[in-house]
Amino acid sequence: MTSRTSLSAAADSAADMADSLVGAEFAFSTQDFDRIRLLLRQHTGISLSEAKRSMVYSRLARRLRATGRPSFSAYLEGLRAGAPEWEYFVNALTTNLTYFYREGHHFQILADFLKRRAAEQRGQLLQIWCAAASSGEEAWSLAMTAAEAFATLAPPVRILATDLDTQVLATAKRGVYRPDQLSKVPEALVRRYFCEEPDGGFSVRPELRALVAFRPLNLLDPVWPVRSPMDAVFCRNVLIYFDRTTQLRVVERIATLMPPGALLFVGHSENFSQGQRHFVLQGRTVYARAGMQRQPA
Ligand SMILES: C[S@@+](CC[C@H](N)C(=O)[O-])C[C@H]1O[C@@H](n2cnc3c(N)ncnc32)[C@H](O)[C@@H]1O
Structure with missing residues (x-):
């Protein structure tokens, strides 16, 4: 001993x-x-x-x-x-590790959800919040997922991508990646959604850029410049850096922006027992906002 x-x-x-x-x-x-x-x-x-x-x-x-x-x-x-x-x-x-299509199962769930939701909402734009966007790989993966789901470069989706770190956010907005950073993006999607630059980098196509707005946002700030109700929120691999009380406060506030049936995606190691009051487990690390679904008129 x-x-x-x-x-x-x-x-x-x-x-x-x-x-x-x-x-x-x-x-x-x-x-x-x-x-x-x-x-x-x-x-x-x-x-x-x-x-x-x-x-x-x-x-x-x-x-x-x-x-x-x-x-x-x-x-x-x-x-x-x-x-x-x-x-x-x-x-x-800050720790900014991220990559395209991280936790790949989330993107298939999102694609199915967006199609279902669009059918229910009849022509309304669907809103996605990428709440810790880091250098942009997650937000651009969301944009590609939406474009693929609706088979168009102009899907009925808008993405708000935010992060506390203004330096990574500038990289995200720039939307230019080296070939090795695109290793998780299927070749066909690279061809469809990126333009090759003279220096060998790949730049996100303008049509995809039109879907995403980047803004600085600290999840601890008392006011979040996030207006619309969010149909889906990606808050992945950021809650792990917070203590339990802060995690709970952030999750509760996110819940207020989500109408019933909206989906919350968290990271694989994020213990989410604290969100159970507002959310129902929907799949691996995917939660649906609880409450009565509004029936489409
Ligand atoms: C590990 S990255 C996760 C990136 C991406 N969501 C993913 O899962 O691949 C964590 C990000 O959270 C951001 N972050 C940390 N604290 C934050 C806060 N209080 N408000 C907003 N973003 C924060 C960091 O700047 C960093 O870019």
């Missing part, structure tokens, strides 16, 4: 190791790390575990160099939400 003494010795040496980042370019104390964690959690909901210490160091060390700050405490000194550096600080600490 490990003794208490050896456990605390291990903890101390872990702290020493972390503090030995001090020996790196900039001193990085536990106090600096805790201040960063608190700021980030308060303003974005993202909870960083102790294990993220060296990630935080390396990502923010770049900002210290860029801004000419001599230490983490000097960098953190004037850092407030709304300060010029704030956006860079947040952008540096």
